[in-house]
Amino acid sequence: MENQPAVQSLERAFSLIELLSRNADGMPLMELASVSGLHKSTVHRLLASLSQLGYVKKDESNGRYRLTLKLFELSGRVVDSIDVLGLAKAPLEQLRNATQEAVHLVIREGIEIVYIHKVESRNGSIRMFSRLGMRRPLYCTAVGKSILATMPDDEVVQIWNRSDIHAYTEHTITELGRLFQELAQIRRCGYAFDNEENELGVRCIGAAVRDYTGRGKAAISVSAPLARMNDDRVRLLVPQLLAAAQQISTDLGFSR
Amino acid sequence: MENQPAVQSLERAFSLIELLSRNADGMPLMELASVSGLHKSTVHRLLASLSQLGYVKKDESNGRYRLTLKLFELSGRVVDSIDVLGLAKAPLEQLRNATQEAVHLVIREGIEIVYIHKVESRNGSIRMFSRLGMRRPLYCTAVGKSILATMPDDEVVQIWNRSDIHAYTEHTITELGRLFQELAQIRRCGYAFDNEENELGVRCIGAAVRDYTGRGKAAISVSAPLARMNDDRVRLLVPQLLAAAQQISTDLGFSR
DNA sequence: AACTTAGTTTCGTATTGCGAAACAGAAACG
């Protein structure tokens, strides 16, 4: 039914866009041509089209092509329409104020979570690495696991199979058995850990946000460097995390 | 040199994307076909390609096509690379806390400003209409005018000529003379007003953020409903606004 | 002045995307 190849010019244009998105200060035509493997005149034509449509602009001072913020405008509309975002902002900020640590809101899309909101720590010193729009697999983050824990086992297995299991750090879970062990615990306690499974030196606690169907479509987390996240601190933070998750879930129509 | 028509399939695909971005809960194929004026089989082919590339997904439950967050991922990278954003976040939040009103950060792109960060009022009652990624003309916003005020007159004229002058409210400036009068005042005081020029019932004060070249590439503002923004309140808020703008400008390398 | 190298424009060609039409499935109707 599917797997007919994508329209060629679209595929090519988007590969250029992806390349450009990785280079903040733009790229010259020839570089785009060589790394994409396309003929320079093809690249030129596609860029000209994208420029005319307003997605790309050529920096006249140095001849480099770069993305404009028009994509941001489009995707901003999409993100804005996610109702959990509106409901979560206030509780998240309160949570950050109570904990003084970075807090995140993610939603699930397929086998990944996407960061859609962040309130930064006031301990400005150490900055968490996270970017809005960034994706991570479900199985290696506190938020992801807390969402998995709201799903039936067979779906978890499906997601696991579709995921590219990769040990981001030495603590990353790479066996399905381990994952299920953890999920059992998460279901009991209502929150999930990430003990440096995604990034060394960072520990997170996460809790799912449920909508009226009871399924976890989103999750929130508190992240901090190892030094500020010992067991005592966790005991202190968990109730606050859960309260915030509860609050948002209730606002989304989840009961009990 | 330009105005050769854009690659057809690109132009069409992006028009579909724009349509989809305006409908949070997706659109059925036929609706897309009729409003875009494209043949349904063309729409189908383009959507299939966009799906395969991961930008669009078909909601199997109701058959509607919707945008994924992949665009958000791309544009997130672009936005993230704007250094003024990182530098502005803390001062903006402080400003919001001091004023208890909604504060915004915008950057200029061409003849428009783009909202790239917002810290919402805690007076949750009345919510400002503003969305990240949203664009407004320079001439009808406090932030826009404060940026114009940092530019040489001839450039202001150029921008004016390229702009589609439109009276958003009865207070919108629609004559170049009026604009220059205001710019003169803004240059004297260092901040700009928006007296319901963009939206009835909303008053803003804005100040430009300058980089090391002295040009205003960004600006910040405090917005509030008319009722909370009388002259006394403005006198109180302006110094705080200016302090924040100053702070960010300094961090960007602007001196004096 | 000769030689690179990046970027733009032209243009003939075949490939690619096009859309009419057939098909499949679901919902609405009588």
Place this chain on the structure above:
DNA sequence: CGTTTCTGTTTCGCAATACGAAACTAAGTT
């Protein structure tokens, strides 16, 4: 329960469209 009328998917022959080689321009380099 068959008929009609939707929407969405697939096929396929045709020609318009996008392709890329090559010519050309403009800057830099040697």
